[in-house]
Amino acid sequence: MSRSPSLPDRPRLDLDPEMSEAERLAAIRQHYERLVSVNDELDERLSEATDRQEELREEVEKLKRRNETLKTSSLYLATVEELTDDGVVIKQHGNNQEVLTEASPHLDSELEAGDRVAINDSFAIQQILDDETDSRAQAMEIDDSPEVAYEDIGGIDDQVREVREAVEDPLKSPEMFEEVGVDPPSGVLLYGPPGTGKTMLAKAVANETDATFIKMAGSELVRKFIGEGSRLVRDLFDLAAEREPAVIFIDEIDAVASKRTDSKTSGDAEVQRTMMQLLSEMDGFEERGEVRIMAATNRFDMLDEAILRPGRFDRLIEVPKPDVEGREHILRIHTREMNVADDVDFGEIAASLEDYSGADIAALATEAGMFAIRDGRTEIRREDFDDAYEKIEDADEQTTIPGPTTYQY
Numbered sequence: 001m002s003r004s005p006s007l008p009d010r011p012r013l014d015l016d017p018e019m020s021e022a023e024r025l026a027a028i029r030q031h032y033e034r035l036v037s038v039n040d041e042l043d044e045r046l047s048e049a050t051d052r053q054e055e056l057r058e059e060v061e062k063l064k065r066r067n068e069t070l071k072t073s074s075l076y077l078a079t080v081e082e083l084t085d086d087g088v089v090i091k092q093h094g095n096n097q098e099v100l101t102e103a104s105p106h107l108d109s110e111l112e113a114g115d116r117v118a119i120n121d122s123f124a125i126q127q128i129l130d131d132e133t134d135s136r137a138q139a140m141e142i143d144d145s146p147e148v149a150y151e152d153i154g155g156i157d158d159q160v161r162e163v164r165e166a167v168e169d170p171l172k173s174p175e176m177f178e179e180v181g182v183d184p185p186s187g188v189l190l191y192g193p194p195g196t197g198k199t200m201l202a203k204a205v206a207n208e209t210d211a212t213f214i215k216m217a218g219s220e221l222v223r224k225f226i227g228e229g230s231r232l233v234r235d236l237f238d239l240a241a242e243r244e245p246a247v248i249f250i251d252e253i254d255a256v257a258s259k260r261t262d263s264k265t266s267g268d269a270e271v272q273r274t275m276m277q278l279l280s281e282m283d284g285f286e287e288r289g290e291v292r293i294m295a296a297t298n299r300f301d302m303l304d305e306a307i308l309r310p311g312r313f314d315r316l317i318e319v320p321k322p323d324v325e326g327r328e329h330i331l332r333i334h335t336r337e338m339n340v341a342d343d344v345d346f347g348e349i350a351a352s353l354e355d356y357s358g359a360d361i362a363a364l365a366t367e368a369g370m371f372a373i374r375d376g377r378t379e380i381r382r383e384d385f386d387d388a389y390e391k392i393e394d395a396d397e398q399t400t401i402p403g404p405t406t407y408q409y
């Protein structure tokens, strides 16, 4: 705020007793003229201040009115798609219509593509919603461009091919399916032990198709309050429709889609409601555009068959632990960026890793690197892999950190 200029000095009247009558009169007259001029100056300042006060009052009134309109009129939700020279392209939630619009001047510099915003009746952007406002973001992991590529996944080539056929092809060339006259699978269920690359597969296919990856853990859907779980399911599908093309990935789907138990506790009823909502979203799924749905479970045996019916999760892909060749491939992937001595025989190491999952092999590679660092070396040797193996096996016995997992499913 600028400071106002200092006030004029107060004029002083100096009368010398030596002065003649005429001189005194002249001095008094001069003093009077100075007083008048200071007075004029002060008057002018006062009138300027009054004008400014009036201006500020008008501004306050304007802001108050705007605030009232913001508070009373309903605003609609939209997502910023693109900032162009001609304005801001937004996509409305609900009807998915794209609109070219503008933002209030005070928001202009802050807007970014991907922001959730509130718009008024004439589509003008009124507010940027922060993540707190977006409660959905808290339960979901949203990744506009996941970094996993197919080359990062080892030992499950058949599964990669099947996922590409079932998810990537319908997203990339829907017209092929139309022309041939077959419906692409509605949902793809990946099942198998933990740490075998199910999440990686879903991320890689989203990456390949430039789709937004939206992950929700089934356990997140099991909520305390009635209706919360089914609301989240609705939100999940709405969000995917807003962000299409999108890949929805529900991990641990068994948490909401287990076989019905006989117990009639209210918690079970709530889980049932959440599952029913999931089924109804999947049944009305066709009109949702470029959205594919994938899910994963380690407990295939627990699943309620209702979710496996045609039109729901109708493509089942088993993702097992890797065989010896797969293990070698995964080991090579995870040591790609590491400085490994030339004489390390990955085939031999892989042969000793019976029952290791991809995640176990990733942990082994990192651990081997740590042993080299602890030894003050920058090159990883065979002995580091042996030490890492021993450490993981020991830990597995004591179950302090998860080692290779033997899993029944």
Ligand SMILES: Nc1ncnc2c1ncn2[C@@H]1O[C@H](COP(=O)(O)OP(=O)(O)OP(=O)(O)O)[C@@H](O)[C@H]1O
Pocket: 152, 153, 154, 155, 156, 193, 194, 195, 196, 197, 198, 199, 200, 201, 251, 296, 297, 298, 330, 333, 357, 358, 359, 360, 362
């Ligand atoms: N087939 C694989 N190829 C390469 N790395 C793998 C593979 N499987 C697992 N990994 C490694 O293990 C990590 C965890 O894998 P991922 O999350 O995909 O497993 P998941 O099958 O989804 O496990 P969960 O059932 O526990 O969710 C990956 O980030 C990767 O480092």
